[in-house]
Amino acid sequence: MSRGSAERQDGAAWAFLAPALALILVFFVLPVIAGLVLSFTDFDIYAIGDPRVVRAIGAQNYTQVLGDGEFWNALRNTLVYVVLGVPLAIAASLGAALLVQAPLARARGLFRVVFFTPYVTTLVAVAIVWRYLYHPRYGLLDWILSSLHLPTIDWLGDPHWAMPSIVLLAVWKNFGYAMLIFVAGLQNVPQELYEAAALDGAGGWQRFRHITLPALQPALVFVTVVTLLANFQLFAEPYVMTQGGPLRSTVTLVMLMYEQGFRWWRMGRAASIAFLLFALMLGATLLQLRLQRERAS
Amino acid sequence: MKRTLARSAVLGALIVAALFTAAPLVWMVSASLMRPGESTTLPPPLIPHHPTFEHYVALFTRLDLGRCLLNSTLIAVVTTLLSVIINAMAGYAFAKLRFRGRERVFRWLMVALVVPAQVGMLPLFLELKALHLVNTLPGAMIPYLASVLGIFMVRQYAQSIPDDLLDAARLDGASEFRIFWSVVLPVIKPILVTQGIFNLLTSWNDFLWPLIVLSDERKFTLPVALASLVGEHVQDTELMMAGAVLTVLPVLLLFLAFQRLYIQGATMGSTKG
Numbered sequence: 343m344s345r346g347s348a349e350r351q352d353g354a355a356w357a358f359l360a361p362a363l364a365l366i367l368v369f370f371v372l373p374v375i376a377g378l379v380l381s382f383t384d385f386d387i388y389a390i391g392d393p394r395v396v397r398a399i400g401a402q403n404y405t406q407v408l409g410d411g412e413f414w415n416a417l418r419n420t421l422v423y424v425v426l427g428v429p430l431a432i433a434a435s436l437g438a439a440l441l442v443q444a445p446l447a448r449a450r451g452l453f454r455v456v457f458f459t460p461y462v463t464t465l466v467a468v469a470i471v472w473r474y475l476y477h478p479r480y481g482l483l484d485w486i487l488s489s490l491h492l493p494t495i496d497w498l499g500d501p502h503w504a505m506p507s508i509v510l511l512a513v514w515k516n517f518g519y520a521m522l523i524f525v526a527g528l529q530n531v532p533q534e535l536y537e538a539a540a541l542d543g544a545g546g547w548q549r550f551r552h553i554t555l556p557a558l559q560p561a562l563v564f565v566t567v568v569t570l571l572a573n574f575q576l577f578a579e580p581y582v583m584t585q586g587g588p589l590r591s592t593v594t595l596v597m598l599m600y601e602q603g604f605r606w607w608r609m610g611r612a613a614s615i616a617f618l619l620f621a622l623m624l625g626a627t628l629l630q631l632r633l634q635r636e637r638a639s
Numbered sequence: 640m641k642r643t644l645a646r647s648a649v650l651g652a653l654i655v656a657a658l659f660t661a662a663p664l665v666w667m668v669s670a671s672l673m674r675p676g677e678s679t680t681l682p683p684p685l686i687p688h689h690p691t692f693e694h695y696v697a698l699f700t701r702l703d704l705g706r707c708l709l710n711s712t713l714i715a716v717v718t719t720l721l722s723v724i725i726n727a728m729a730g731y732a733f734a735k736l737r738f739r740g741r742e743r744v745f746r747w748l749m750v751a752l753v754v755p756a757q758v759g760m761l762p763l764f765l766e767l768k769a770l771h772l773v774n775t776l777p778g779a780m781i782p783y784l785a786s787v788l789g790i791f792m793v794r795q796y797a798q799s800i801p802d803d804l805l806d807a808a809r810l811d812g813a814s815e816f817r818i819f820w821s822v823v824l825p826v827i828k829p830i831l832v833t834q835g836i837f838n839l840l841t842s843w844n845d846f847l848w849p850l851i852v853l854s855d856e857r858k859f860t861l862p863v864a865l866a867s868l869v870g871e872h873v874q875d876t877e878l879m880m881a882g883a884v885l886t887v888l889p890v891l892l893l894f895l896a897f898q899r900l901y902i903q904g905a906t907m908g909s910t911k912g
């Protein structure tokens with residue numbers, strides 16, 4: 343702080359902050375607190391007409407949700423998406439980053455833009471495109487499989503394949519973003535390290551294992567956490583492609599919340615699902631950060 | 640010799656990956672130009688035999704998607720302009736103005752970052768209903784007008800403004816608002832442009848909140864309209880592809896025009912911390 347300007351600007355500062363803080367307070371903090379309260383009430387379609395009928399029912403929403411097979415099914419589907427999707431997304435984006443940054447690569451800028459393009463497209467629109475690509479009779483994917491004399495797959499119609507199909511779409515759409523994070527990480531690795539290692543006779547794999555991977559550690563942590571959090575919130579893809587089917591195999595936690603809250607207007611019940619999801623995401627993130635810190639040390 | 644081989648292998652792998660990445664988007668454009676039913680023949684055609692724009696015409700006449708295009712544009716542009724200025728003022732105040740409680744308020748804001756948006760969505764809907772903002776365009780904009788992440792990014796950027804510059808302006812008798820407008824804004828312009836493009840794309844592509852808050856077809860944004868159309872027109876592949884092109888094209892063009900800035904902004908949060 344420089345001399346002569348020790349006086350404060352309280353008035354101006356609060357005037358500058360007022361719009362942002364007011365908006366965040368009224369349209370974010372307040373709803374989150376209200377959501378917590380809501381989750382302990384029986385707020386339903388009648389309460390929307392007349393809020394006076396709302397009653398506090400303790401933890402009943404939580405016990406009912408946790409005792410309901412629907413919740414565990416949605417949790418299982420969401421976890422399948424997370425467990426399949428996060429490693430696949432990391433592998434695809436890391437592979438693309440290494441390829442683009444390979445010393446022998448050309449036209450790096452062009453390829454970077456091509457790989458990044460799906461990330462900026464509208465999710466709903468490309469989900470519809472992929473829905474047709476997955477068509478068991480006229481879709482391009484099955485046509486390629488059958489021209490290679492491979493068995494075709496009923497991508498979105500088979501309960502075992504529906505979620506993996508959505509994972510594939512998500513990897514295609516998002517790998518470009520994580521690729522950029524990895525590229526930024528790779529650009530920070532000093533080239534001399536590779537040259538010194540090559541002189542010492544280290545092979546390609548050894549150089550990757552002992553130079554590249556450690557240098558990418560911060561990028562890896564960031565990408566894992568961001569992908570993890572995004573994956574827990576899966577909603578639009580199954581909403582557009584499968585409506586949760588077949589046999590409810592693609593109903594996710596956010597979709598369950600949406601159905602309970604905005605289709606059946608069981609707001610109290612839906613709020614409890616939202617908070618369970620929040621707790622789950624927080625837990626998974628903390629666990630992930632801890633695991634990676636242990637591995638690093 | 641060996642080096643040339645390796646070079647071609649890398650280039651080959653890059654081209655295959657690029658083809659796989661671009662294929663769905665190329666097919667989308669191609670199928671949108673086919674005659675009705677042409678894409679659902681075997682073997683699946685890759686290019687239209689007799690290119691036609693009839694589906695695009697249908698989108699604007701029969702399906703009245705022009706209105707949704709207008710809604711999406713209005714929501715994205717107004718949200719972006721307002722949020723950029725609101726976040727800029729707050730981010731600057733946190734970075735450069737001295738006031739009581741600065742650190743404490745900022746820390747509390749950072750806590751809000753860990754709470755996913757869905758947690759507040761149900762009560763927010765009820766709140767907006769009480770304010771008669773459900774099923775209105777402002778209702779679709781409200782949750783995005785101030786962003787904690789946006790404030791954080793402006794604050795990081797604005798910290799590099801030298802205090803002497805601001806104090807000199809104060810000695811000249813400029814008001815705080817005047818200083819913000821003519822000294823600070825020009826300096827932080829790069830981060831604001833980056834954020835603006837980012838917000839424009841995010842708002843355009845958003846789905847869950849507009850789906851919840853907009854119930855009247857005439858108020859729908861393009862993604863919401865598209866998701867509702869696919870229900871009744873699932874057999875009309877070519878028509879749906881035209882709708883997808885209409886939705887994706889504006890953001891795609893915007894991205895290609897500003898790709899350098901956008902890519903810079905997308906990785907900004909990751910390199911710190």
